[in-house]
Amino acid sequence: MARVVFLHPDLGIGGAERLVVDAAVALKSRGCSVQIWTAHHDPTHCFPETLDPDLPVVCVGDWLPTSVGGYLHALCAYLRMIYVAVYLIFFSGVEYDVIFCDQVSVCIPVLRLSRHRKKVLFYCHFPDQLLTQRTSALKKLYRAPIDWLEERTTGMADMILVNSQFTAGVFRETFLSLGGVQTDVLYPSLSTSTFDCPPTEEQGLQGLLPEGTSCTFLSLNRYERKKNLGLALEALTALRKSLPPGQRSGVHLVVAGGYDDRVTENVQHYVELKELAARLGLEGCVTFLRSPSDSLKVALLRGSTAVLYTPSREHFGIVPVEAMYCCCPVVAVNSGGPLESVADGETGFLCEPTAEAFSKAMERLLSEPQLRADMGQAGRRRVQDTFSLQAFSDQLHGYILRLTQ
Known part of the structure; x- marks a missing residue:
């Protein structure tokens, strides 16, 4: 029985969250042991499956800011996910075989610090650097190291999945250094219940x-x-x-x-x-x-x-x-x-x-x-x-x- 831990930044309501929840439920139905770790989970603003005690959701690091004065959202998201990964690896005592992470890849190097190297599956909904506009020179300067980190750390995953052929093409166009990396398409499903x-x-x-x-x-x-x-x-x-x-x-x-x-x-x-x-x-x-x-x-x-x-x-x-x-x-x-x-x-x-x-x-x-x-x-x-x-x-x-x- 495979033991799988999901790492997701904010377990709210959205397409990315829907996929993570569906993936966790799907693997649980196939006999896998599943947990979801996140930096934020509000029981009043989430998918109902995450309230099921048989699908454990662990929330750590919500005390960390999501922005600084309405700015630096990406940096704060990176720090929050690094904190979640550090807590999982060094303080939780949780045993697992595979980490499924998405949206924020910067936590992957931290996951590599585990004493017994485990496999990391990264699901790319879309390159994060394409989801924000560079409206000023200062914004370009701020995003440059973050964009570099995104590409570098994404390539450290053992397996990379994308949500469509369109995203696969954008992935190749955006992460030029990862041209030789295989990306498989896993279409999001619909939980019809x-x-x-x-x-x-x-x-x-x-x-x-x-x-x-x-x-x-x-x-x-x-x-x-x-x-x-x-x-x-x-x-x-x-x-x-x-x-x-x-x-x-x-x-x-x-x-x-x-x-x-x-x-x-x-x-x-x-x-x-x-x-x-x-x-x-x-x-x-x-x-x-x-x-x-x-x-x-x-x-x-x-x-x-x-x-x-x-x-x-x-x-x-x-x-x-x-x-x-x-x-x-x-x-x-x-x-x-x-x-x-x-x-x-x-x-x-x-x-x-x-x-x-x-x-x-x-x-x-x-x-x-x-x-x-x-x-x-x-x-x-x-x-x-x-x-x-x-x-x-x-x-x-x-x-x-x-x-x-």
Whole structure:
């Protein structure tokens, strides 16, 4: 029985956290001994599986700052993960065979200090250095050693997995010194148990949406600027202009996603989006939700005409997969992970990231109910065939066995 410890910076709610939790549950189902170590775990802001006593979550180092005066987020994240790794190796007494770490690779050299060298599997969601902009010379100077450390320490892993072919290509383009390193693709899976449960909040949608709503579009993403959520608002504006008044009044947009009041960008961007909606004259046409429950999210997916997935060059994105499993067509930007998850014209539409392109796809789904139904069924079949938890579990367990033999 393999003993696996997961190291993750912040066990909140997001795509990376969903993958880590699914991976832990998958390996546990295959008989592995599993623990998750993290620097932050809030029981009120996490996936429910992490509250299961049979899936131990160990939180250390949360007293360390996540930023200094709103700056140095990357440096603080590195220090927190180094602390977690040091605590695990030198003070915990935990025995393990494989460490599964993701997002922050700087802890890998610390893991190498173990008396009995253990295997390290690093899962690259996307190179961290590409997730931040260098808006000043000072920022470039600050990021230079961090970027160098990311590339250097990532290459120290015994095995590197990525979440899509797109990320594999970006990995090779970004980490030039790791050109000879093999990267295998392990697509994120969908843990369908949440989506298969009987609906508990669908009745609540009637009170959530304005009276007379006949068509709901859903944007589901964290409140981050890189997610380009404003595109959904602009697309709704363009759609409303193209519809006759009688039909226009029944169209509604729900913007829902992960929100953490500890994260300054979440707080700021939520306000920015509400201000944009007001400028576009969308009062009464948009509902903003922060960190909706799983059951409400499922109810929204089941009840929406389509999901609007607006990020460009997204490394994978689990939301389109969730939508397709719920028989909800996806309108997504034609770049990054959606090129691999969404079948254009079959399970949804891949569009240029413009309001006009998105609104045309939305209008077609609105006006062709049979197309919408066909796409929904095709999407569910695609998830069952390509992104099932069983396929994910088999592949991941195979990698663990390879590392421990």
